[in-house]
């Protein structure tokens with residue numbers, strides 16, 4: 198994996214030999230955010246018709262069953278990082294998929310029932326300047342169907358196929374993020390819960406008549422899967438716009454109901470374009486990280502701290518980071534024992550690189566897991 202973190206770390210070498218510039222940025226942008234802003238909650242209730250329309254009776258609730266609830270067809274096309282002039286950036290050669298069918302209407306009904314249940318609406322609603330109505334951190338108790346969907350090996354294999362790399366959910370608190378846009382409040386938006394807000398650049402309308410739902414940004418997680426929970430058949434717009442290194446814009450269609458888009462959002466400068474028409478637009482954004490713990494990890498919390506219950510989110514983040522570190526340490530100890538047995542010499546440079554990678558991993562935790570006043 199490319200030593201991307203080194204690009205963000207002060208140079209410590211005493212050598213005067215200049216490092217040749219990299220042709221393209223291999224690393225995601227470094228971003229810092231406000232340290233004093235607590236999560237805000239929406240002040241307005243969601244429309245009653247939306248909540249009542251999503252309700253399902255307790256005897257209608259069923260466990261997630263991939264043989265019943267999946268309607269998967271592979272994406273017609275997967276855009277590569279190389280197609281966007283970003284070859285070598287990120288953790289996979291795949292950039293973004295065309296929308297592909299993933300869930301049956303019954304699966305969508307079950308998920309909507311959980312999202313708009315009284316328990317979830319009481320505890321899991323958040324608001325930000327990016328999206329006035331978000332639902333996050335539902336957990337497996339309040340949303341068992343949704344939790345099981347994103348933990349399902351069948352679903353993960355399909356997301357991983359689209360991503361070009363074996364993925365797992367980033368951590369439990371991030372299962373999942375729902376962005377709610379409803380007709381009667383036109384500043385609602387459609388996609389941003391994983392955004393690095395401080396990576397945002399001013400909105401520009403250069404050569405483009407489309408109205409952006411969000412400013413340009415990078416996500417906080419390597420990959421996201423955006424799933425549509427609304428019927429978008431009467432809508433126009435809603436594409437994802439991606440800004441390429443040469444400043445040109447590439448647009449990829451947004452998903453229809455039950456469809457998904459998989460995107461390497463941490464390494465793609467993008468924005469969601471506003472969808473016009475329709476009564477509601479409710480999308481679910483689920484963040485992912487690589488299953489292989491040795492792959493470079495650039496998960497950040499800048500975009501999510503202000504829209505999270507930190508008493509729940511920080512323990513999940515801390516737990517996943519420690520599990521990654523534990524597995525990495527076990528792996529390097531095993532490799533070191535095997536090296537000794539084989540009689541090969543100790544590779545000082547390689548081992549120093551490993552130590553630096555772990556130091557950056559821990560330094561990142563100190564930057565992200567901060568006390569919020």
Ligand SMILES: [Fe+2]
Nearest residue numbers: 389392416462
């Ligand atoms: Fe995004």
